[in-house]
Amino acid sequence: MxxxxxxxxxxxxxxxxxxxxxxxxxxxxxxxxxxxxxxxxxxxxxxxxxxxxxxxxxxxxxxxxxxxxxxxxxxxxxxxxxxxxxxxxxxxxxxxxxxxxxxxxxxxxxxxxxxxxGSTREIEVFEVADLRLDVVRRKVTRDGVEIPLTNKEFMLLHLLLRRQGEVLTRTQIASEVWDMNFDSDTNVVDVAVKRLRAKVDAPFERKLIATVRSVGYSLSVDP
The missing domain is CATH 3.40.50.2300 (Response regulator)
Known part of the structure; x- marks a missing residue:
């Protein structure tokens, strides 16, 4: 919104x-x-x-x-x-x-x-595969297992879900989540994505967060 x-x-x-x-x-x-x-x-x-x-x-x-x-x-x-x-x-x-x-x-x-x-309702619950994010309750689960996230990790995952299927550049992610202009010498986005993957992807067989080389990241339901 x-x-x-x-x-x-x-x-x-x-x-x-x-x-x-x-x-x-x-x-x-x-x-x-x-x-x-x-x-x-x-x-x-x-x-x-x-x-x-x-x-x-x-x-x-x-x-x-x-x-x-x-x-x-x-x-x-x-x-x-x-x-x-x-x-x-x-x-x-x-x-x-x-x-x-x-x-x-x-x-x-x-x-x-x-x-x-109004005619447009805010999406309060996002579901992709077995991943579920509840915006109102600030709750994330995968395969029914609750995943504790920091505030920035939650915002990052929320952004990827809102724009699922799109490739988001590091600049876009830094602007949306950290409200900052991206500095190529700063790896804050890469570090945050790595930590998010460790919680949301690593413990599960199906991986949802993809790296697009030299561009950025995306969340996709493609096999």
């Missing part, structure tokens, strides 16, 4: 991106209203988290222009806590309005609820 955060405060934006990525979302950030509106119109996001007080265009104008062309779900996340502000946001077409400071758990639950109401 892809989410766009339009938030000018770096600390809040980075906190949201980190938390949502750990819950399996693909997250982009725009730091002002102009860039945010452009991204929301040009790309197919499942949901937008929108601040009100933004440089360039404020949140009111962003949602007004966005609603004229797109029907993407929008959650206002703002320090403006007056009742009139909430009413204004909802009348402009927001699906929800959450006031700062906020509980991340509450925000994530509201996002999940809104996405469930």
């Amino acid at each position: 892809t989410i766009l955060i339009i938030e000018d405060d770096p600390k809040t934006g980075d906190y949201l991106r980190k938390g949502l990525k750990e819950h399996g979302y693909v997250v982009d950030i725009a730091r002002d209203g102009v860039d945010g509106l452009y991204r929301a119109l040009e790309q197919d996001y499942e949901l937008v988290v929108l601040d009100v007080m933004l440089p360039g265009l404020d949140g009111w104008e962003v949602i007004r222009q966005l609603r004229a062309k797109r029907d993407v779900p929008i959650i206002f996340l703002s320090a403006r806590d007056e009742v009139n502000d909430r009413i204004r946001g909802l009348r402009l077409g927001a699906d929800d309005y959450l006031v700062k400071p906020f509980s991340f758990v509450e925000l994530e639950l509201r996002i999940r609820t809104i996405l469930r109401r």
